[in-house]
Structure formats: C-alpha cells, structure tokens
Amino acid sequence: MGLETENQEIEKSMRDTARNLLKEKQVDIIIGYTKGTVPLSSSPIMINKEEDVDKFIWNNLCYVNLAKYLVPLIPQMKDSEGKPYKIGVISKGCVGRALIHLAVEKQINLENIKIIGIPCNGIINRKRVEKEVGEKEILEVSVSDNNIVVKGKDFEHSFAFEDYINELCKYCKVKSPPSAADACIGECQEVSSIEDDFADISDFEAMSSSEKWAYIEDLFGSCTRCYACREACPMCYCSLCFVDQNKPVWFGKTTDLPDIIVFHLIRAMHLAGRCVACGACTSVCPVGIDLNKITRKLEKIVKTRFDFTSGLDTETLPPMMSFSMDDKEEFMLEED
C-alpha cells in the first residue's frame, strides 16, 4: 500500500537516526510520517518507543506539515517532573521553515525541539493523479525512474514525476531545513537567502482584472468552506479564527461566492510574510482547489517589497511584525 521508491536508503537511515535519538534519550517523542490508510496518502505519527521506529516512512506522499502538531500541543506536553518534552520532528524543507518561523513568532521554543532534516524532492499532487485515473480505484502507487506508476485492478498508468508534483514544489528552493537542523539524514544544504524571479505568475498578473476575477470565481466555485486548508496550515494557529468570530460578525458564513472569496482573501492576507509555501492547504483540499498561485503571489509580495523570505533564520523580523520609515509608497494617491 505504501510507496516503494528508491528512497529506501533514506528511509533506513531515518529509522536508524530516530532509533539512536530515542535510545540516547535525546528526544522523548519523534513526530514523523507513517503509511496512510489508502494509497496516495500518508499519516502523521508520534513515536516514543525504540521498537516502533520501523513504522516511519519517507516518500513523495508525505504532504502534511508536521509543524502543525507542535503549536497547540506544546504547553500540554510535559513529563512527570514538569519539564517540557524534547520533541524530534522529521523535517523536510518546508517543515523546517515552519518551525523556524513559529520560533520567530514565539510560538515554540527551538531548544525543546530537535529538527531532523531530510531532503525532499517534491510532493505528488494527489488530486491531479486521481483526476487522471478517474473513477477507477487506485490500489498501488510507486515512483521509479522519474515516473509515478499507479496500479489498479486492471489498469496501470504512468505519469512523469516532474509534471505531477505540486506546483509549489517545482519552484521550491529549500529542499531540506534551511538552518539549525540538529540531525541530518542524507544531504542537507544550508540556505540563507532565496533568489527567485517569480516568472510563473507574471502571466497571471498581466491579465485584466475581469479575467483575474473570472479565474478566482472559477477556482473557488467548488469551495465548501470545510476549512481543511486552515486546519492543515502550520501558520493558522489562532485560537479564534476571524471566520468563527461572531462578536462582531465580520464576514458571512455562507457558501455564497463573495463570502468564500473573502475567506480566502483574508486568509491570504493573514499569511503574508508567514506562509512557508509547504502546499499543505492544496494537498488536503477535498475538492482539489489549487492555492499555489496565491501562495506564490504572497511570496512575491514580501520578497520584492520587503526582501524577506519566511522561515530562513530566527533573527530577521517578518514584515508584518515591524515597520520602517523607508518603505516604498508608490501606490499612494498623489495630486495630478
């Protein structure tokens, strides 16, 4: 049921590292990925016993951002002496970025967390593969020779790996945790800044506002407001989300198109300078809404305007947590 890949080397060394960390009591718990209940999926798992580490897997379907499991849980996780647990997190690039950014926002203390870096080469876009296969039931998935092979009862499809990974993964520059990884599996490279020309969204930006609006209406037309994107997002940790707030009622709670678009617009606004481009929101969407364009735009705004990329280091203040007298203000209205 899992994904058989050439990653087995990495998988093995990940298990060894995890076993050692648990044996040496460097960590109390390790959060990682395990097999999902259906093909084309994976689940998060928390392991605290050496003998269980073989449950860990690593493949191109590990789409969950594990940093999500730390934020509301941390205060409760203390041992019998009242000391906080040491937690190991199997971190691909975006999990590492999320952890670092959460530390900048003072939500977690990196001293209690061990980042176990693991290089990632992209997450398979499940929705697109499922769409291509259609109604038929997928029973087995494997990745070999840059092809995703999907097998069912009486069919076998093969998809090019590069074309069927998440859009965001194609432009990902941080394959392994950018810095401060305490243990590394495979090759981890340090990243201190990112160069990107954002050419992929320039076509969209050049469109007229009515074309853009038509795209947005079409994109969110099927949204049911299940809030799966919010629940999967490592940065959406507010105890009361603005859409759940009813004193005052800011925005409608219906599934009318304007209300849906407002939800996504404000969620994007709240993620400006915080989004780590992990694509978890897109991976978990039950109706397959692809939010990558908005994520890329957010990255572009903070990069071009404030020269900031979230989750690369713990020193730089994110743009929405600081201000400067010298910000660009070319958008301000001036007299003719």
Added chain:
Amino acid sequence: MNETTIEAGQVANNKEWEPKIIAFLCNWCSYAGADLAGVSRIQYPPSIRVVRVPCSGRINPYFIIKSLTDGWDGIVISGCHPGDCHYLSGNLVARRRFAILRELLEFFGIEQGRVNFMWASAAEGERFANLIKKTTRIVKELGPNTKFKRRW
C-alpha cells in the same frame, strides 16, 4: 420603462449615477484636513461618507473588504504623512498592511482604483479636496461595484 429592477450596468450608463465612497479618515490629520476643506468652502464632490478613526493604524483590512462586500463603490483611506503620526508609528504599520492588501486585491481581480490610499495633513484642505475629486473621477470610470457585492 416598466422594468422594476435596474441592472448595475444600466445604472453605470446612466449619467446621473454618482459613486458612493466610504472614507476612513484619521482623527488627527485627515479628518481635520476635511474639516479645513469644509470651513474654507473648497468645493469637492459629495460622494464620500466619512468614518472617523483614531489613526490609520486602526484601520483593519476587514474594514476595507467589508466595505466592498457591503457594496460601497470606492474606498478612501487617509492618514497623516509618514513621520507626522500622532501615535508616532501607526501610519507606518498601516502602510505595510495597505501595500500587501492592495496587491492582493489586485491579484484577486478587484480593480486598482477601487481602494485608494492617501496622506493628507490638517493643513492640507486644498489637497484633500483635490484627492477626493481624483478618487471620485477614478471610481466613476470604474462604475458600480458588482464583484464583491452580496446579492440578496
């Protein structure tokens, strides 16, 4: 005409149509600037409805987006010039917020002129009137706000 409902497009063609613009003015500069424009008897279009806020930093992006969903045709946000803020840095914080919100709104397909940001001090009655004239002209060209407006 027998039609009891008038489509927004038809209203736009009607020369009588005047945009309704909501203006968020900061208490210390722009509100006083608007007041000065008034007492100096400077003429400007009666298209704006003013909401007085303590500082431009008080303006939550929610205000702006809710104004759009409530059907305002245009929005003006005005505060003190950078460096003149009564609370020292409120308008600098607001400026970052507006910069991001403006780009996002544009990305979502809201026309650029729908939401306008400006600075006007308490002594700039003339400038305030001119900028309101300009905003009214921009919004008038765009026509009524139909995109976000909720249909009941």
